[in-house]
Amino acid sequence: VFMVPAFAGLAYDEFGAILALQEKSGDTPVVAAVRVIRGKGGDQESAFIPAARPVGDRATVTGNGSLYLEGSGNLLGGLTTAVNNGETRVTGNGNLVLTSMTSATDATGNDISVKTTAGNVTVKNVQAGADHGQITISADNGSILADSTGATVKAYGVALNGANGIGAANGRINATGQRVEVTTNGAMYLAADNNSVYSYLSGNTIDIAAAGNLQIANAIAANGTIKVTGNGSNSQLVAGNIDAGAGSVNLP
Numbered sequence: 601v602f603m604v605p606a607f608a609g610l611a612y613d614e615f616g617a618i619l620a621l622q623e624k625s626g627d628t629p630v631v632a633a634v635r636v637i638r639g640k641g642g643d644q645e646s647a648f649i650p651a652a653r654p655v656g657d658r659a660t661v662t663g664n665g666s667l668y669l670e671g672s673g674n675l676l677g678g679l680t681t682a683v684n685n686g687e688t689r690v691t692g693n694g695n696l697v698l699t700s701m702t703s704a705t706d707a708t709g710n711d712i713s714v715k716t717t718a719g720n721v722t723v724k725n726v727q728a729g730a731d732h733g734q735i736t737i738s739a740d741n742g743s744i745l746a747d748s749t750g751a752t753v754k755a756y757g758v759a760l761n762g763a764n765g766i767g768a769a770n771g772r773i774n775a776t777g778q779r780v781e782v783t784t785n786g787a788m789y790l791a792a793d794n795n796s797v798y799s800y801l802s803g804n805t806i807d808i809a810a811a812g813n814l815q816i817a818n819a820i821a822a823n824g825t826i827k828v829t830g831n832g833s834n835s836q837l838v839a840g841n842i843d844a845g846a847g848s849v850n851l852p
Contacts, residue, residue: 674719681712688712695719695742703728703755711735712755720745721762723773728755730777739763743786746771754793757781765803766790772809794832816840823847 666686671694678699681688685705689712690696696716703710706729713736714721721739724747728735733755737744744762745751751771753760757779760766765786767773775782776793787805792798794812801816804824808814812832816839819826823845828837830852842849 678724683710686710690714692716693718695722697722697724697747698726698737699724699747701726703733705729706731706733708732714738715740717741722747723751723753724749725751726753730754731756733757735759735777737761743784744773746773750774752776760788762786762788769807794835810835810837814838816842819843821845821847826850828852 664684664686667681667683667688669690671692673692674694675692675696678697679690679701680699681701683703687709688701688703693716696714696719698714698721701712701714703712710729710732711734712726712728714726715738717740719739720742721737722745723737726735726737734757735753735755736759737753738761740761741763743765744760744767746767748771751767752774754774754776756777758775758777758781760773760775760782762784764784765788766782766784767789769789772789772791774791774793776796778797780796780798781800782788782790782798782803783800784803786803788801788803788807790808792808792810792814796810797815797817798808798819799817801819802821804821806819806821806824806826808828810828810830810832812835814828814830814835814837816828816837818841820841821844824847826842826844826848827850830837837852839851842851
């Protein structure tokens with residue numbers, strides 16, 4: 601387990617990993633470093649890349665092995681990661697923009713997690729394995745928002761936790777998987793691909809647009825609103841515990 605200050609400005613490929621950042625004037629600068637880890641158990645190798653110049657625009661990381669990034673401040677230009685055979689973990693305390701994060705190896709331990717303790721997380725594309733992958737995105741004191749061109753979060757397991765809200769009526773988060781869990785103190789606006797399974801949803805407004813068959817095991821909106829709409833032909837909704845208290849439930 602490594603605790604690493606992150607978002608750096610050097611390139612390094614000795615262990616099959618490349619980190620490149622480009623600065624843009626006007627953004628909050630971040631001084632950073634990264635430790636790239638490759639391999640498992642006794643065969644594990646690591647390289648530490650020291651901090652370079654302040655960075656404010658974007659980060660691109662590719663390579664084999666696990667990747668752990670920890671940063672301070674905003675990363676608004678977009679984070680792109682492509683990891684093979686390893687975990688991806690990003691933590692911060694500002695606004696984060698996730699342009700593209702992918703885990704190419706569909707096996708246990710090749711998960712993606714993103715967490716910010718302050719600010720919002722804006723998502724464009726985050727994908728891990730359909731059979732074993734897990735994606736966890738948390739905005740402890742903010743919201744999880746969709747990029748203006750759309751937002752896709754797809755893996756076997758998907759967990760989204762946005763304190764203030766998740767998605768918007770005009771910018772849904774496409775959360776697709778076989779174990780999707782979404783929690784917020786505010787409203788959630790989701791889109792689901794065919795044959796998704798939503799195992800647990802909790803918020804004051806739950807609004808889902810389904811593109812096909814959808815299973816919802818638990819949806820809880822205490823005295824709020826639960827609404828599901830479908831746009832797939834001959835699609836089915838399988839609903840379990842749907843509880844809006846004194847609020848309203850609207851199912852197709």
